[in-house]
Amino acid sequence: MRINTLVPDTEGDLAWPPFGQDKRSVVAVGNFDGVHRGHQAVLKRTVDLAKSYGCESVAVVFDPRPTVVRKYAQEHDGAELPLGEFYPDPYALTDIGTRLDLIEKLGLDRALVIRYSMAFGAKSYQYFLGQLVGKIGMRNIVLGRDSRMGAGRAGDPKSIDSIAQATRMFEVDVVDDRGPGEVRVPLVNTPEAAEIMDKVNDPDNGLTKAERRALSKSVPNHLARVWSSTYVRYLLSHGHVEQAADILGRPHEVNGRVVGGKQRGRTLGFPTANVAKDVAGFMPADGVYAGWLTDVDPETGEERRYPSAISIGTKITFGEPEARVLEAYAVPPLDADGNPEWLDLYDHHVRVEFVRFLRPQVQFDGADELVAELKRNVEQTKEICK
Structure with missing residues (x-):
């Protein structure tokens, strides 16, 4: 797998690597933190589509995670995270090297690692899609069901497909990457809150709907997909490594x-x-x-x-x-x-x-x-x- 690292300039623009004048690509975009089974479904679909069309399969990966860059900006009066400066990310499931190793094992031809910045994150999803089409010949973009991209996370699958339909420049392929439904995760991750949410999330504990609803309301919480980095993080934070491995597809x-x-x-x-x-x-x-x-x-x-x-x-x-x-x-x-x-x-x-x-x-x-x-x-x- 070929790997290119792209560093945005101060305006958030990228110097894209040459793909060849007639080269076409099938693209998946995301953080891919943990490369869990939901990510794997998206990436495998990208590989399969690329092979069927004779295209190059490309994973566009953001690093550092956008959450980390935004946190640094909040703590430093809106400043960008300096290039080369170490800033801890204790909530990352995997570092960029591990992510790329896992992506390569799924058969991707190329990975473009975009060093996420506030200026880049301010670009609209329409602008980004135009770059993917114009710079790397994107023929198809493969998205998870709940994907979001661009400033304000405004680019969801429906909006992106509307642009695809209007321009006829690319096609959208949406993969159901959510796994077996959703679970509730406490907003404040204490052992007591986790114990209550584990009862709420267990379909076999014999609780009635009313009892489950009452328990759920007793602890501030939010919904998360089962196949999600958020839920894996939650499981690991309570030692549930076997359940986490089931979602990751590996320990x-x-x-x-x-x-x-x-x-x-x-x-x-x-x-x-x-x-x-x-x-x-x-x-x-x-x-x-x-x-x-x-x-x-x-x-x-x-x-x-x-x-x-x-x-x-x-x-x-x-x-x-x-x-x-x-x-x-x-x-x-x-x-x-x-x-x-x-x-x-x-x-x-x-x-x-x-x-x-x-x-x-x-x-x-x-x-x-x-x-x-x-x-x-x-x-x-x-x-x-x-």
Whole structure:
């Protein structure tokens, strides 16, 4: 997949890459944060249409997420997020590298990464559609059912199709990317509110319509599509990694670099990889999880994947309640003599996948009690990942 990064000028205009005079394309546009099953439906349709018409399949991806750019502008008197400046986005499910990897696996020919800016976001959807047609030969645009684009998010599928019908320059293909209906998500995401909304969203809990309606009114909430980044974020924030994986079509993952720690895990017999540098991806709720750690060797790029017991939270047992950290105990393979291999992961880039929630973070009375629980968690992990 060819990747081009487009940086708007101060007026929000783009220098589009050359596509060839006679080149035509089928285009999907969006943030694609998480590349969940709804996104996958849109992107797969884009690939299929492009193949049927002999066109190039193109994903137009915005990065950073528009929400982040607008937040920065609000905090800095309307200023643009400076090019190259790091600005945290803790709510992004996936970083741009992971998104592009996932998009490529779906068979797209090209990705255009537009560095979102306030000036670009002020352009109308009519202007943007004209650019897609005139600059990259858009023959078809593939949209999700609830897609919005352009200033004020005014460009919905109906409005875009009206332009297509009037100009006859392109066609619109709308994919139902919403999944199995809608759910309610609390406006204030507390454990108490989440517990109530989980009851409201569960169709098999035996509640009557009146009881469900009364519960729903007891907590301020809003509707969200089941197949949506918003709902995945909500699920992960409460440790529901299996439900999130069902929507993503794969286990949720974060990635980052392993740094040196206090080596307390090694003294306990459970040397952990402290993933604490350049961490990208939405961090699930505090707790212990069964999952996988994929080690990417910094010199060779070779990947090795290990079942892992993963801990997210603070080290309250050892009186360190401040820093929230991710640690993963990668279950090592056995050597020829049946002994565990030594895994040197320091300074390696790793991916951590979350398969199942095992338990919340708790404070133990001492190291012995903690070690006993860690042993149990490791055996659970081996069985789950077997």
